[in-house]
Amino acid sequence: MNPTxxxxxxxxxxxxxxxxxxxxxxxxxxVTGLDKETVAxxxxxxxxxxxxxxxxxxxxxxxxxxxxxxxxxxxxxxLVRGSRQQRDLQALRRELERxxxxxxxxx
Amino acid sequence: xxxxLRSFGRPGVLLFAALVTFPYALQRVFLHxxxxxxMGTAQKIFYFHLPMAWGLxxxxxxxxxxxxxxxxxxxxxxxxxxxxxxxxxxxxxxxxLMSGAIWGDATWGTPWTGDARLVTTALxxxxxxxxxxxxxxxxxxxGRLAAALAVFGALDVPIIYYSVKxxxxxxxxxxxxxxxxxxxxxxxxxxxxxxxxxxxxxFELRLRQERVERRLDEAWLALSAGDAAPAEHxxxxxxxx
Amino acid sequence: xxxxxIPCELRSVVKSFGRTAVLRGVSLALDAGQITGLSGINxxxxxxxxxxxxxxxxxxxxxxxxxxxGEVGLREGVRxxxxxxxxxxxxxxxxxARENLQLFxxxxxxxxxxxxxxxxxxxxxxxxxxxxxxxxTFSRGMAQRVVxxxxxxxxxxxxxxxxxxxxxxxxxxxxVLRVLLEAKERGASVLLSSHDLARLREVSDRVVRLHAxxxxxxxxPTGHEGAEGVKARLPESSATTRG
Amino acid sequence: xxxxxxxxxxxxxxxxxxxxxxxxxxxxxxRQTWIxxxxxxxQELRELELLITSVFFTVVILALYAVSFAEMSKSAxxxxxxxxxxxxxxxxxxxxxxxxxxxxxxxxxxxxxxAAPVNRVAMYGAKFSVTLAVLCVCAAVLVPGLLLVFPSxxxxxxxxxxxxxxxxxxxxxxxAVGTLFAAGLAHGGGKNVLLSVVxxxxxxxxxxxxxxxxxxxxxxxxxxxxxxxxxxxxxxxxLIVGGALFESVLVGGAARGSGGGDSSTGxxxxxxxRTGEVGPDMxxxxxx
Numbered sequence: 001m002n003p004t005x006x007x008x009x010x011x012x013x014x015x016x017x018x019x020x021x022x023x024x025x026x027x028x029x030x031v032t033g034l035d036k037e038t039v040a041x042x043x044x045x046x047x048x049x050x051x052x053x054x055x056x057x058x059x060x061x062x063x064x065x066x067x068x069x070x071x072x073x074x075x076x077x078x079l080v081r082g083s084r085q086q087r088d089l090q091a092l093r094r095e096l097e098r099x100x101x102x103x104x105x106x107x
Numbered sequence: 108x109x110x111x112l113r114s115f116g117r118p119g120v121l122l123f124a125a126l127v128t129f130p131y132a133l134q135r136v137f138l139h140x141x142x143x144x145x146m147g148t149a150q151k152i153f154y155f156h157l158p159m160a161w162g163l164x165x166x167x168x169x170x171x172x173x174x175x176x177x178x179x180x181x182x183x184x185x186x187x188x189x190x191x192x193x194x195x196x197x198x199x200x201x202x203x204l205m206s207g208a209i210w211g212d213a214t215w216g217t218p219w220t221g222d223a224r225l226v227t228t229a230l231x232x233x234x235x236x237x238x239x240x241x242x243x244x245x246x247x248x249x250g251r252l253a254a255a256l257a258v259f260g261a262l263d264v265p266i267i268y269y270s271v272k273x274x275x276x277x278x279x280x281x282x283x284x285x286x287x288x289x290x291x292x293x294x295x296x297x298x299x300x301x302x303x304x305x306x307x308x309x310f311e312l313r314l315r316q317e318r319v320e321r322r323l324d325e326a327w328l329a330l331s332a333g334d335a336a337p338a339e340h341x342x343x344x345x346x347x348x
Numbered sequence: 349x350x351x352x353x354i355p356c357e358l359r360s361v362v363k364s365f366g367r368t369a370v371l372r373g374v375s376l377a378l379d380a381g382q383i384t385g386l387s388g389i390n391x392x393x394x395x396x397x398x399x400x401x402x403x404x405x406x407x408x409x410x411x412x413x414x415x416x417x418g419e420v421g422l423r424e425g426v427r428x429x430x431x432x433x434x435x436x437x438x439x440x441x442x443x444x445a446r447e448n449l450q451l452f453x454x455x456x457x458x459x460x461x462x463x464x465x466x467x468x469x470x471x472x473x474x475x476x477x478x479x480x481x482x483x484x485t486f487s488r489g490m491a492q493r494v495v496x497x498x499x500x501x502x503x504x505x506x507x508x509x510x511x512x513x514x515x516x517x518x519x520x521x522x523x524v525l526r527v528l529l530e531a532k533e534r535g536a537s538v539l540l541s542s543h544d545l546a547r548l549r550e551v552s553d554r555v556v557r558l559h560a561x562x563x564x565x566x567x568x569p570t571g572h573e574g575a576e577g578v579k580a581r582l583p584e585s586s587a588t589t590r591g
Numbered sequence: 592x593x594x595x596x597x598x599x600x601x602x603x604x605x606x607x608x609x610x611x612x613x614x615x616x617x618x619x620x621x622r623q624t625w626i627x628x629x630x631x632x633x634q635e636l637r638e639l640e641l642l643i644t645s646v647f648f649t650v651v652i653l654a655l656y657a658v659s660f661a662e663m664s665k666s667a668x669x670x671x672x673x674x675x676x677x678x679x680x681x682x683x684x685x686x687x688x689x690x691x692x693x694x695x696x697x698x699x700x701x702x703x704x705x706a707a708p709v710n711r712v713a714m715y716g717a718k719f720s721v722t723l724a725v726l727c728v729c730a731a732v733l734v735p736g737l738l739l740v741f742p743s744x745x746x747x748x749x750x751x752x753x754x755x756x757x758x759x760x761x762x763x764x765x766x767a768v769g770t771l772f773a774a775g776l777a778h779g780g781g782k783n784v785l786l787s788v789v790x791x792x793x794x795x796x797x798x799x800x801x802x803x804x805x806x807x808x809x810x811x812x813x814x815x816x817x818x819x820x821x822x823x824x825x826x827x828x829x830l831i832v833g834g835a836l837f838e839s840v841l842v843g844g845a846a847r848g849s850g851g852g853d854s855s856t857g858x859x860x861x862x863x864x865r866t867g868e869v870g871p872d873m874x875x876x877x878x879x
Contacts, residue, residue, distance in 0.1 A: 059212065427706065438699045438700050
């Protein structure tokens with residue numbers, strides 16, 4: 001709604017508007033092409049589109065990046081928790097072994 | 108391959124499925140879906156944003172129902188489910204809100220509007236962040252308090268949505284998401300699948316950890332019971348051998 | 349009117365907080381007309397056991413069975429017949445002794461339970477003179493008496509006394525003993541805890557010890573167990589206080 | 592040795608059976624609710640502590656509003672003032688809830704009530720009513736105060752009756768959720784800070800609806816009653832859920848129904864005993 005990209009405020013003129021009055025007077029056909037104004041307008045258009053696409057792409061990259069890094073972050077949290085549990089389990093095993101030896105030795 | 112998958116279990120399979128679907132979804136989204144005329148390329152964010160928001164609702168419901176079962180039936184299984192779902196819910200909520208803000212910045216030029224869907228999502232996310240906070244710092248009754256919170260959170264989903272909508276009527280703004288053309292829907296499904304598969308995989312991994320934690324607690328408890336009754340020492344260690 | 353909740357039985361009650369086990373399978377039968385003494389060091393889980401019996405906390409596993417019909421769990425009908433006296437007086441400090449008692453009497457009468465009038469109950473504990481004073485002006489011992497009066501007023505079938513001698517003077521302790529005996533004669537079951545093992549043995553029909561989350565019989569047998577002994581020795585002998 | 596059970600029944604439960612109407616659960620619950628609420632009010636009348644602190648807090652907030660927003664334009668007032676009202680009520684509500692249960696926690700009288708034959712729903716209802724009453728008193732200060740400070744916030748001819756209904760219904764929704772969590776935190780020895788953490792996200796919807804209702808009432812909007820009816824519906828849902836969860840949150844598994852025993856749901860009843868051998872292998876394939 002309030003885009004940061006500069007916008008065209010007036011409609012682009014059509015090509016024949018600039019070309020028509022110059023035609024056929026001295027036997028020369030005017031080169032049908034784009035007058036400077038149109039070219040400038042076209043360039044502005046292109047720049048605008050480019051800026052919009054670039055901005056969109058950067059937004060997309062950010063959005064996708066954040067989404068998947070969130071998932072990865074959560075996965076890392078899970079891994080950390082899992083390894084903590086593994087350590088806990090090792091401690092439990094050691095404790096059981098210790099007790100097993102004690103029981104063999106007699107209380 | 109199948110042996111590998113089996114060793115990973117269901118979460119592994121789900122993660123693998125998500126991993127396979129993701130590139131397919133991406134190429135569909137970027138190569139086979141027309142660029143939305145009004146919002147431009149940035150609308151591609153939508154294909155992963157919407158599944159996250161839906162996932163948020165889904166896991167909020169799962170967590171709420173499980174929490175209700177936990178409270179009314181005293182089910183430990185339900186408690187684990189509620190907890191795991193609550194965490195995934197908070198995760199998806201952050202994802203949905205952040206991607207939404209980025210999308211909004213690209214298309215509307217502002218990361219936040221008072222749109223009903225945004226406020227609904229944000230409120231629900233707050234509820235589940237509160238859930239995590241209470242579960243962590245709630246003291247001896249943390250589990251039950253957090254469960255009640257999840258129940259109210261799930262119950263609040265329609266109420267929140269409705270209240271935000273009527274609140275909106277006093278500050279009217281344009282509709283944000285128009286009805287989608289069918290080709291966009293077609294691209295949405297693989298994205299939805301990828302996100303949900305990934306979420307469910309994480310959910311299940313979390314759930315397993317919750318169960319392991321419980322078993323470890325029980326094992327330590329039983330072990331300390333062995334301290335009290337020397338006669339049981341041998342029995343305990345005998346089993347472990 | 350519901351049937352008596354006695355005998356009451358705990359069946360392998362387990363309670364733990366995190367990785368700290370408090371009760372590791374406690375089974376205990378409380379019979380009619382019996383005073384059961386519960387001993388144990390600090391932190392042995394006596395208070396937790398009381399709280400579970402009074403319905404303030406639920407067990408992780410195990411059952412509470414009440415009455416001949418074997419009702420499981422502490423429903424309101426069961427709570428009607430339970431009185432719980434804790435070592436901390438649970439009274440509204442702003443209200444007078446009578447109002448405190450009246451509140452519970454009203455709550456009971458809303459359910460149609462008989463309750464001794466507040467005045468009468470306060471007379472029993474010797475507080476009728478101060479019955480209209482706010483409880484916050486009371487000493488610990490006086491407050492403890494009010495709690496006792498509340499317990500008496502309910503005419504409970506199951507009387508739970510967690511460290512009732514705390515903060516009581518000699519007279520107050522005798523009062524507790526009178527209450528115990530009265531309940532026993534009425535056919536109620538009493539569970540009583542105290543640090544004072546000698547006194548516990550003196551008043552109880554049997555003493556059980558809570559140690560490391562399990563119930564044990566006391567190590568050395570005592571000479572004066574059994575109802576006869578208690579009757580013979582009370583209340584005069586209770587004047588010899590310890591600690 | 593011991594008297595027979597029949598003797599006991601007579602001894603321990605002397606007296607005649609209660610009138611049949613008293614055995615009706617809901618009548619009992621209502622009566623107990625009233626007794627408990629009356630008890631709270633009686634204490635309150637002794638010292639007025641709750642009322643004085645809450646009303647004073649309200650006045651302070653009002654003064655802060657007056658200072659902060661003194662320059663507010665007339666056109667902004669109708670939108671801003673309802674927001675001020677409900678934000679203030681939300682703050683006062685949290686304060687009141689904390690205090691209401693703090694009083695029960697101080698001497699652990701909450702424990703005495705839980706051990707007594709009191710229906711938990713009655714306890715919930717009583718605390719809910721007391722909180723609601725205090726909030727209404729605060730609203731009675733807030734609403735005229737705000738209208739005095741921001742005279743352009745409403746149009747001529749808004750209805751005081753509608754305003755009363757709005758405040759009542761909005762505060763009821765807030766208190767319905769708040770009572771459950773404040774009780775849980777008080778009984779479990781939880782930290783009071785958590786009350787705000789829990790309360791505000793959960794009660795925002797109801798507060799938002801009340802805010803819209805207040806705007807409509809102040810603007811003499813014809814749709815005011817419509818939204819008030821919807822708030823009432825939400826209140827009923829919140830109250831039912833709050834009451835239903837009260838026992839489960841406070842003491843654990845609720846004993847449902849009467850008689851018999853479903854041992855898997857009884858309070859103090861049982862979950863399946865934890866069996867399982869101690870040893871690493873018991874963790875099975877859950878360990879990754």
